Amino acid sequence: MPSIKFFRQICIGFSTSLCLLPILEIAKINPVQANSIEIAQAASVCENSGGSQFVSAETKSYLVYICGGDNPNTYVGMAKNGGNSISLPLQTYTRDRFVAVNGDTRYTLTRTELIVTQKGRVIARERAQWKR
Secondary structure, three states, rough: OEEEEEEEEEEEEEEEEOOOEEEEEEOOOOOOOOOHHHHHHHHHHHHHHHHHEEEEEOOOEEEEEEEEEOOOEEEEEEEEEOOOEEEEEEEEEEEEEEEEEEEEEEEEOOOOOOEEEOOOEEEEEOOOEEEE
16 A cells, blocks of 8 residues: 655644644555545645645535635635646635635635535535534
C-alpha cells in the first residue's frame, strides 16, 4: 500500500495564527478508501491561498474547502467523482456563509447546504456537513 507524506502545522490564535513546528505525518493510502485520499487532498488544497483551512465541508457529490491567510479568501470545490474542481476568490463571507462567483455562476456554502446558481436559477443544491 503506497504512503503519502504531508506536513501539518499546529496553529494557535484568534485573528492571526501562531504556527508551531510542522509535524510530518504519513498516511497509508488505500485506493479503495476515499477518506484517506480526502485527508491527503485537504492537507495541500489550501497551500496556494495562504495556507490556512477555515472550513472543509462535504456533500453527496463535492468536497468544499474555504481557505485563506489571516482571513478566508478562497473557495475550492472538488467533485468526488474525480471530475472538475474550481478555485475562486470569495466575494463575501460571514461566519456561517461563504459566497464565490464565477461569471454568472454563484457558489454559496452555508452550514447546512451547498447551493449553486446560474443566472439566478438553482442548478445544484446538496446538504453539506462542515468539518472545522
